[in-house]
Amino acid sequence: MKVSIDTDRCRGFGVCVSLCPEVFTLTDYGYSEVSVDEVPADLEGAVSEAIAACPEHAIETL
Template structure:
């Protein structure tokens, strides 16, 4: 699974980081970014949950 964040939509709520810190991190400016190129096995469900919980719907999984 690959995941990306639309940086134009992200507002830095950090919900994704709190739900899956193994994949998402905050930048120095307080916005989320993806820390890995490929979602590790076993974390797909957490990434999907983070995408669903994102208030701005800025996370895309495929």
């Protein structure tokens, strides 16, 4: 599983970071970025939660 952030949509609330900090981090500008190339299998559940919880629907699977 690979994910990316649509930077036009992300508003930086950090919901994804709080749900899965191993995959999502906040930049110095307060927006989220993906810190791994491939989501480890044991984190796919947390990433799916983050996708569902993002208020801007900014997390895309690749």
